[in-house]
Amino acid sequence: MNTIPNWERLSRQFYITDEPHPEAIYRQPFTELFTREGMEKLLQYYAPLLKAEDLQPAATFLCSWLTGIPLAVQYHLSVEKQALMLDPKQMTLELYMSGPYCQFAFHVNHLDIEQLPEPVVVDQRQDSRDRHLDAVYSDILRPMMEQMTEICGDHARMYWRQMPARFHYYTNQWKNGIEDEQVVQMIDRDLHYVMSEMPAEIFGLSRNPLHVPPRHTMNIDGTGETILRSACCLFHRMEDGEYCFNCPQISEAVREERRLAYQSREGKV
Numbered sequence: 555m556n557t558i559p560n561w562e563r564l565s566r567q568f569y570i571t572d573e574p575h576p577e578a579i580y581r582q583p584f585t586e587l588f589t590r591e592g593m594e595k596l597l598q599y600y601a602p603l604l605k606a607e608d609l610q611p612a613a614t615f616l617c618s619w620l621t622g623i624p625l626a627v628q629y630h631l632s633v634e635k636q637a638l639m640l641d642p643k644q645m646t647l648e649l650y651m652s653g654p655y656c657q658f659a660f661h662v663n664h665l666d667i668e669q670l671p672e673p674v675v676v677d678q679r680q681d682s683r684d685r686h687l688d689a690v691y692s693d694i695l696r697p698m699m700e701q702m703t704e705i706c707g708d709h710a711r712m713y714w715r716q717m718p719a720r721f722h723y724y725t726n727q728w729k730n731g732i733e734d735e736q737v738v739q740m741i742d743r744d745l746h747y748v749m750s751e752m753p754a755e756i757f758g759l760s761r762n763p764l765h766v767p768p769r770h771t772m773n774i775d776g777t778g779e780t781i782l783r784s785a786c787c788l789f790h791r792m793e794d795g796e797y798c799f800n801c802p803q804i805s806e807a808v809r810e811e812r813r814l815a816y817q818s819r820e821g822k823v
């Protein structure tokens with residue numbers, strides 16, 4: 555049984571839209587991004603907008619935006635019991651400016667959402683989940699990651715690892731708004747599959763690059779914990795950039811210095 559997409563939620567949470575952005579400054583079919591020429595064209599356009607001197611920061615920031623795509627598929631499976639049938643042949647990447655900042659949207663010409671039947675046994679649900687999640691990683695994300703790796707010369711895990719911290723953050727947000735404990739457990743199980751059990755061959759690597767234990771630190775205002783990134787986003791290689799507070803490449807001593815400086819400025823110490 556097909557159902558009608560909730561475009562407001564898809565756009566707000568996952569950057570997936572049903573209409574072209576009226577102020578897009580750049581558009582490119584997803585399938586072009588599966589080629590070296592197409593990906594290089596995008597990175598060469600995007601890097602100057604970030605005030606980056608080379609293409610690597612453009613690639614890492616692109617990966618952060620691309621996180622919306624697998625999260626959309628996972629949200630529908632875990633929370634809505636639906637299969638989001640994303641077809642890269644129907645997708646266009648768009649860039650637009652929001653004030654001084656460059657943002658992405660993923661325009662979809664046609665989208666089917668299938669309401670999944672209640673499984674008779676647990677294995678039946680897992681088989682369906684694995685099939686849909688594996689497809690978005692192998693058929694949409696992997697071709698782009700491979701092109702970024704070839705163009706920029708880094709190991710692919712650097713790009714894949716822009717995603718895990720965002721996975722943890724957003725799945726926690728979902729759980730905070732849900733009272734049904736079975737759905738909460740489903741979110742946890744599906745995230746565990748993606749980050750720990752998804753086969754390495756889906757990524758074209760010797761191991762699952764998302765399998766990174768989460769690390770936490772006290773947030774900058776000292777009111778709670780925040781999760782550390784799994785890889786540096788290279789913001790420090792942009793004009794006026796610096797290492798992020800939650801970057802794994804800075805020490806806890808440096809973080810504490812920043813924390814105290816911030817709290818002093820804000821009058822919290």
